[in-house]
Amino acid sequence: MKHYISAESVTCGHPDKMCDQISDAILDACLREDPESRVACECMTTTWTIIVSGEITTNAWVNFQDIARKVVSDIGYTSLEAGFSAEDVSVQILINSQSPDIAQWVNTGWAWDQGIMFGYASNENDAYMPTPIYLAHKLARKLEAVRKDGTLSYLQPDGKTQVSCEYENGKLLRVATVVISNQHTTWVSLEELQAGIKREVILKELWDLIDEDTIFHINPTGKFVIGGPKWDAGLTGRKIIIDTYGWIGRHGWGAFSGKDPSKVDRSAAYMARYLAKNIVASWLCDTCEIQLAYAIWVIKPVSIYVDMKWADVNEEKVIQTIRDNFDLSQWGIIKFLDLKKPIYQKTATYWHFGRDDVSWEELNSVEVFKKLNC
Secondary structure (H helix, E strand, O other), rough: OEEEEEEEEEEEOHHHHHHHHHHHHHHHHHHHHOOOOOOEEEEEEEEEEEEEEEEEOOOOOOOHHHHHHHHHHHHHHHHHHEEEEEEOOEEEEEEEEEEEEEEEEHOOOOOOOOEEEEEEEEOOOOOOOHHHHHHHHHHHHHHHHHHHHHOOOOOOEEEEEEEEEEEEEEEEEEEEEEEEEEEEOOOOOHHHHHHHHHHHHHHHHHOOOOOOOOOEEEEOHHHOOOHHHHOOEOOOOHHHHHHHHOOOOOOOOOOOOOEOOOOOOHHHHHHHHHHHHHHOOOOOOEEEEEEEEEOOOOOOOEEEEEEEEEOOOHHHHOOOOHHHHOOHHHHHHHHHHOOOOOHHHHHHOOOOOOOOOOOHOOOOOHHHHHHHHH
């Protein structure tokens, strides 16, 4: 039986993603000088304004304004033509320190709050990701690349992608529909923009999955000159489904960006993805979803749930193997994945999962789970 699954992504210039990047750039700056920093940094942006707020306790010296402006500039918002400029924007800082009531428990290794986190993996591609979100991210990243290298010089930073994949009996057949909307200059025609995006982005990234029946919607409104924060307000953590698995698999407690690894809603989500990916890579199943639940002031997770599709082993054995081989306390996860490093800004665009440059994507525990096949 055929069915369709869709997912979307956004470029680095989308207002919500700009806020994610600023929050994580501030987190990285704190961790670079003080690995014990406690950071919960939120960012909001609208026309000519960036507001940075939250709770930060650190021994690092951080110039919040300079960091925010650099992120905006690196994205490409450097002129009035783009509707937002790093030099001209107002940056307001509203930062407090972490509550001592929370810090006393975080510093002893207890979970700082209750929460439920999920991790997911599938064997349908080399990234162990659901294909729709994987392809949507590839298109968004390619849009940024051809904008910055001048291939499509008329593109501006703000953009969105969407991919609908056709499946039959659980197997990917083709890409049925592609939707791309990207901000552009005033001087480019709609025809030139559509042809350029199709040629330089869609055909180069999806050439083996599209056919004569694939439908393309490229800037379907016809005009997208005003974009970015001038067009739409942005907020840290508002693209959480894009940050995870694109509506395949569940999403847990909250957003990732701007939070240091002492927050289990980030670190435990990364650990759950690590476990799910290694389980799938061990050939125990085709897909795996893991739930980790935590309670405030309790060190270990209060429950572990594993859901595997087309599995060759009982889930209870997998759960016991996880308990026997992995320390899932907050400190255990931080140590195992080496999370007190300034590695987070790069995750704030395109993907936290499916990358090849972060510890939670490594396949160094496959042998632990392969033993269950014996």
